[in-house]
Amino acid sequence: MNLNRVLIYGMGLMGGSLALSLRKKYPDVFITAVIRSEKSKITILEKSLANEVFLQKELTSPDWTLYDLVVFSTPVESILQIIPTLPKSGNTIFMDLGSTKETIVSAVEAYYGSNTHNYISTHPMCGSEQVGPEAAVPDLYADKLCILTPPQSASNESLEWVRVFWESVGSWTMEMDSKSHDETLANLSHLPHVVSTVLVNVAGANTTTMKEVLGSPKPITGGGFRDMSRIAGSNPDMWISIFKENKSFLYQSIDEFIHQLTEVRDLLKPDLPFDEGKIRKFWELALLNKEQIRKSK
Amino acid sequence: MNLNRVLIYGMGLMGGSLALSLRKKYPDVFITAVIRSEKSKITILEKSLANEVFLQKELTSPDWTLYDLVVFSTPVESILQIIPTLPKSGNTIFMDLGSTKETIVSAVEAYYGSNTHNYISTHPMCGSEQVGPEAAVPDLYADKLCILTPPQSASNESLEWVRVFWESVGSWTMEMDSKSHDETLANLSHLPHVVSTVLVNVAGANTTTMKEVLGSPKPITGGGFRDMSRIAGSNPDMWISIFKENKSFLYQSIDEFIHQLTEVRDLLKPDLPFDEGKIRKFWELALLNKEQIRKSK
Numbered sequence: 307m308n309l310n311r312v313l314i315y316g317m318g319l320m321g322g323s324l325a326l327s328l329r330k331k332y333p334d335v336f337i338t339a340v341i342r343s344e345k346s347k348i349t350i351l352e353k354s355l356a357n358e359v360f361l362q363k364e365l366t367s368p369d370w371t372l373y374d375l376v377v378f379s380t381p382v383e384s385i386l387q388i389i390p391t392l393p394k395s396g397n398t399i400f401m402d403l404g405s406t407k408e409t410i411v412s413a414v415e416a417y418y419g420s421n422t423h424n425y426i427s428t429h430p431m432c433g434s435e436q437v438g439p440e441a442a443v444p445d446l447y448a449d450k451l452c453i454l455t456p457p458q459s460a461s462n463e464s465l466e467w468v469r470v471f472w473e474s475v476g477s478w479t480m481e482m483d484s485k486s487h488d489e490t491l492a493n494l495s496h497l498p499h500v501v502s503t504v505l506v507n508v509a510g511a512n513t514t515t516m517k518e519v520l521g522s523p524k525p526i527t528g529g530g531f532r533d534m535s536r537i538a539g540s541n542p543d544m545w546i547s548i549f550k551e552n553k554s555f556l557y558q559s560i561d562e563f564i565h566q567l568t569e570v571r572d573l574l575k576p577d578l579p580f581d582e583g584k585i586r587k588f589w590e591l592a593l594l595n596k597e598q599i600r601k602s603k
Numbered sequence: 604m605n606l607n608r609v610l611i612y613g614m615g616l617m618g619g620s621l622a623l624s625l626r627k628k629y630p631d632v633f634i635t636a637v638i639r640s641e642k643s644k645i646t647i648l649e650k651s652l653a654n655e656v657f658l659q660k661e662l663t664s665p666d667w668t669l670y671d672l673v674v675f676s677t678p679v680e681s682i683l684q685i686i687p688t689l690p691k692s693g694n695t696i697f698m699d700l701g702s703t704k705e706t707i708v709s710a711v712e713a714y715y716g717s718n719t720h721n722y723i724s725t726h727p728m729c730g731s732e733q734v735g736p737e738a739a740v741p742d743l744y745a746d747k748l749c750i751l752t753p754p755q756s757a758s759n760e761s762l763e764w765v766r767v768f769w770e771s772v773g774s775w776t777m778e779m780d781s782k783s784h785d786e787t788l789a790n791l792s793h794l795p796h797v798v799s800t801v802l803v804n805v806a807g808a809n810t811t812t813m814k815e816v817l818g819s820p821k822p823i824t825g826g827g828f829r830d831m832s833r834i835a836g837s838n839p840d841m842w843i844s845i846f847k848e849n850k851s852f853l854y855q856s857i858d859e860f861i862h863q864l865t866e867v868r869d870l871l872k873p874d875l876p877f878d879e880g881k882i883r884k885f886w887e888l889a890l891l892n893k894e895q896i897r898k899s900k
Binding site (some may be wrong): 502518526535575599 | 795799802814839842843857867882895898899
């Protein structure tokens, strides 16, 4: 695989880890980073995440043809702003790591129309509650799923190139169209983050709980709460962007969650006899769903 | 600490692990197990969780005075049935590992009245999605919180004995009254289990998600969903018991969760402009609550 020069927009956990994976697999690669603010520049250079770093304002019109690969690892909104500035010809492969696909893919399709292009939208599923280039690690993508979403008119060669690329850094890939991606991710990623966040705020709003919590020298929580709260409140900028970009599917997922949770709550109504059978059925259905989704027994 | 003979009712993960912890700390201890069904007998003996095993029907009126310590590690309902059969004098220490406290403590107080007794209700917070004596491990209680809830008229000596006992197997302890325990645990343990269970059922109810899930050779989930679904649907018998015993506090917690989640959902209403500030505030509040509850930065 020919990979000499790579341009990465955004050097947070994802972009930075991609740089480290690249260095491991392609030791001679020359990486150019474009970042928004000065403050992470030192970390990026110290960790060798890039050979050169530009602020966005310093590189407003990059010469795209210099690069074999350009990666957009910024919030979706800023990717949407860049798309209409991309070249309509050349061999450079473009890809993003956006958490939602519909708006990006629509923008690419609107821009390129029936012109063949080399833009493949991708979503490596390895987010973390950690952020920033300090947290970057070379094996973030190993054994992780990277979802590939080719917009219309993407060349077969670019799709194949991007697949081989992700597999070369240790990921496994599957294709998903943008709508299926966003609906599936609303349920398997976005809703869990919302629910985790609400969970800690519900505990935080309970006076008795917080009195005990604050009176205890160590956490009162068991493994359940610990796991369930890990992703709460993490990375607000990214999540605000996901909320915006996946508004309607996320609305539907939350709505269904409220609907199902209300059914559970109502089984506990003070004046009703306790319907053990319904709870058991609900619990057993969850075991079945969990096995299918996690592919584990 | 004088610990020669111990009687353990119920040899699942918790009772079995307690047996292993006891053997490690008190190598000469003689453990008697009382179990409900024949099927785990072989595992219990093979793993040396007990020196002798009785079925419940074989030991209907135990001679309590034989034991230094009697541990009830069964669902709360069956503990409630045993309490009125306990002796009103003697040196035996009684304790349970029940996940809820109100009904147990009320039953103990109703039974003993103003008689001094040695019954201390305890809650070691080390549940797991694993069940049964097969899953028992000697360090389950190491570094875990064990909540102590002494009923009225419990002797100071028994409370002190039970505290030293739990600390001797590696736990740290705090005292909590039964109402505070059940309200706090509704938020920090029971609600998370309900929410995890609903989460997988919401994903399971979504056709697009399940089509992608079933079409993929490996799990589509990232770390978020994996952590958030770990405890879903686990151990239905125990959870049905918790639902029964902590009905009203759990109802309140779920109700507050629905209330807060509805507020988040409504921020995503199709015709409303997206209120970034409110989401950010909610997310930042969660970070603060999470730090306080988990005592981590």
